[in-house]
Amino acid sequence: MSRLVKQWIPILIATITGLVVLAGYLLPNQLLTYYRGRLTEWRDVLVEWAVIVAAFAFALGLFNILRVHGGRVVHLRKGWFYSLVLLLAALVAWIPPVLYGPSGTQTQQMFDYVIGPLGASLAALVAFTLALAAFRLLRARRSTGAVFFILIVAVVLLGSTPFIGMGWLADARDWIVNVPGMAGGRGLLLGAALGTMITALRVFVGSDRPHSEF
Amino acid sequence: MHIEAILLLTLSGLVLVALLILRGRRGPRPTIRPLPAFQDLRDETGRTAERGGTIHIALGSGGLNGEDAVSSLAGLQMVEALAGDAISCSVQPIITVGDPTLLPLAQDVLRRAYERRGLTERYNSDQVRFVAPSPVAYAAGAANVVAAEDVTTNVMAGAFGAEVSLIADAGARRTLPQLAAVAAPCAIGALYPTTDHLAVGEELYAAGAYTTGERHYLVSLVAQDVLRVVLVLAILGAAVLALVGG
């Protein structure tokens, strides 16, 4: 296959697919009822295909996990024991849904008593790391911004809960969250949205080709 | 009908295409303002080689089938540049992903980086690892990679939430130089106290231009700047109209 074909076919596929899905979302109902209906169907079909591909991608991820951790166990590399535990846990977690179905009682119990607490523990660890990071903030960044950061965090945290006798903190917290906080957050989101749009358009016009080696 | 979205998309597309045509291949190279987050990024790779070790690049829990796809692509652009520098310095990068749809693409980017330098035989697909589909589980697994393996530089670029603090904390425990490029406000707050270089918001999408320096990335940054100015003017105009109109 010539390079021309190898280069341009993926670009055409990506561009046409993206335009079809986008048109299915954006075209007005009244303007092109017939075509929009068709476009909606095409869009749904393409999305279905993407979902199927994503599902098979999970299989790829599973194979990658088995390869990485299995190789570590087989060759007794550093951390092989934890890799062995991971593989055994995956095998054990695979058994109840296969035997009793995804909605089975045993599956639900495994979720409630194993997966749920593990997830909650990780979330608690996130809280701990955030607290630790706040504790060492001035060690990492000794600046006026860091001091300002500490003050804002303190006001928001203390104003989020109805402490007795600290009603004024709640008002301050509301102002911080709804005015500068929201404005900054919206600005970040708008900029990120612009970047997202430009990056996606770059893929549409073929300037950026992450799917191709050319 | 999302007329506003259509208008914005159309305008963005026209601006980008026009700039690509005019400045895409010839003419003066677009200049961009320096970003502190990316200034020392490529030098870190060299220092990583000197220290002996590897560079860890975390691409987040975003995949290619969601709205985090573009954030993940932006992170892959950084992988393209950093991996190339690392390979040139005989450093084997480790890339962790939190979505299986990103796995083959990340492997392909890394493999191409090896091929460009004629070191295809050194490429190992195990360098790209799928950790877990859940964001918090992914962060815990990536933190383990940072803590347990010989990582000397930690880079986080892509779709993250507050759980990225786990990865950053693992790097901070070992006092590793860390760089992060994230778009979510939650992740920014979590990374601010722990990273040396932090790129926020749309700076994530500028990572490709700063790290690779390729022309079409620079041109798209210019297009982004143009649209940002248009958007700001539109917002200000709408605010003024709202004030005037009551």
Next chain:
Amino acid sequence: MIYCPKCGTANRRGSRFCNECGEPLPMGTALRCPMCGAMNPVGNVYCDQCNARLIPMTVPHSEEPELEQTSIKGLSLPTIPLAEEREQQVEDVTERVEVEEGTEEIEEDWLAQLRASGEEEEEEEKPDAIAELTEPVELPDWLRDMGPISVEAKATPGEEQPATETPLLEEETPAMPTPTPSEIPGWLQGIAPPEAAVPESAPPLIEAAPEEPAPEMPAPAPAEIPDWLQEIAPPAAEVSEAAPPLIEAAPEEPAPEMPAPAPAEIPDWLQEIALPAAEVSEAAPPLIEAAPEEPAPEMPTPAPAKIPDWLREIAPPEAAALETAPPLIEAAPEEPAPEMPAPAPAEIPDWLQEIAPPAAEVSEAAPLVSPPFVGTPPSTVTEVPEWLRESTPAEETAAAPIFEGVTLPFPPESGIGVAEAEGLAQAEIPDWLEALRPRPEAAETTVEEEPVETEGPLQGLRGVLPVAPVIEVTRVRESTLPAEVSEASLARAQLLQSLLAQPAEMPQPEVRRQGISTGERIQRWLVAVVLLVAIGSILILPLVGFNAPTLTQPTTSPAADGRIEFQHLMNLHSAVQSTSAGDTILVAFEYGPPEADELNLVAEPILRHLLDQGAHISVVSTQPEGLAVAAGLLSDIVASEERYTEEQYTLVGYRSGDSTGVSQMLTNFDIPPGGKSEEDTRHRLILVLTAQPAPLRWWIEQTRALGDTHPVVAGVSAALEPAVSPYLGANTGQLKGAIKGLSGAAAYEAHRGLEGQATQRINALAAGHAAVVGLMVLGAIIYAFGGSRGRKK
């Protein structure tokens, strides 16, 4: 520097007139670079400033093999081009020299040039071949007396640069300093005083700029001539005017006339060799021929009366005139060397007898480095002196050829017994060098043994590299040099060999893992303990019978509270309150186990409210774990109250695809059994429970896109408050109501008059918040006034 021919003052290079006397300085004293215009000494081939070639390369005239014209290696004497070549060279040089003032005549000042080039050599940094070759070689004093030697390249633009014009001639000869009396050996001091000037007409040994007159060389006083030389020196002889130079570089320039010195002036040794005027030919044979295609110039046969005894003994009496004298070193093998009759043994001095081979063994092409004085035809050596004999095999009368067609009186590998010559002490060779001396049995491949290349651009040449792939099997060369190897060298070689034998792996540097410092550990334990104590105490104390401290006081009347947070809460409450029994409520569980601890507490009061209303809950999700979380929560809620039944909720399913999945769920949503028809579901409600902004956005956008007018409410994490607030604005109306975080849930419960899980946990939450703030302030105080950065840049 340029020396004035009149007063001898040294002038700067490129000067036109003498600074002292105003004498016009000869123009041909420097070369102007065609590229940068800088002035260079005449002997330069490359510009000193820009390194451009001053003398362009020339194309060979003939197709004769280059070997014939290869340079002489290892010989310090310069070459003398043949007459025709000299003429051509002088022509070329004359054309190249720039005449700035338009002066057409270029005075010949070969001696000044020699001196000038000798001075310039000190200033030049660029080493030249001649300097490298000639500097180590100690020039004899008689040669030094002839003045500084300046050599000029002979090539002209567009013409061939003769290969025989050796690099010696292409580069500038070093300046020969005027030897001081102390430097002149005794045997030569009597011949020529060091300060004597060379007569203008005296031919130079190596003539580079024929247009420049040679400096005068004074005739040595008879008293200065050593005894041994006086014995052999003839009486003052007439020096012919056209004494041929030993080495002539400018053929077309007639040799400057050398005035016949008075008999008292001419040293004996010189008188002996002075030729009669009638018998001197115009063209003297060169010592070293550079142009093989040109016949060797004739060398006049010295008159028998003037030939020194020692030379007379060599030269045959009847050889009055030699039409063609054999060159010392023949570069043109096709030219037959002129026969040189062997001198009578009786006439040959002892030292020369030792050199000269027997008469019968003299070959026609036996060259000889003749003594360097004028007019003496090179003679065939009949006997080899002892100092030469030691290095020369007896049966070899001709020296082993260094290169084809050229022979030297002694083989190069002989270890020339120069040191054994009279007056010279042999150098002490160190042991380590002795070990490297090549043994006689070492076989050497000469050029002649190499095959001749038969094709390609190197056709006809010998010794070219064979056509072989770049990567080939390494040939094991047998060592023919029995070098002595020390034990230390052997050990190092073995070590190297062992290193090379190791597999090719990238050396992995030893990575020193940075462990956690004690301070880091203390910090971690401090934070962990504070959080555990703060939160755990609130939760654990009631279990052990103690009353936990009450830190918070949730509002009981949110409606009266003006805070916007409670307004949103009220809106949600009213939306749920407006549902009736049988209404289908679509609840999207968009969170997983990590967020379940918080969001379950947020969702529980809303779900209880809905169940209290009798509505039917349909659970959907875009995440696979969402359904599992919902199942666990609803089962717990239903189990906690008897009035609740499991038929009040349905786990519809999980649909991936983010916003597309949401759209499909909204489109294909079916009323579950027992629910009201779509027409009656005007109070239908969509409740989104999420900790991420994206799923909330999907539901809001897709609901609007499908034209669904049903209200959307949300229960979100406290961290999502900034992202949710824009949707809750009065103008937008995209989100009717929402509660955020545990505090919102506690307020909801308080508004309903219930004390649920949220109310019980709010104190713990407040304690945790207070602990974090305290830690943060403590850390700020510690690191603001002390402590350094833990990470070294």
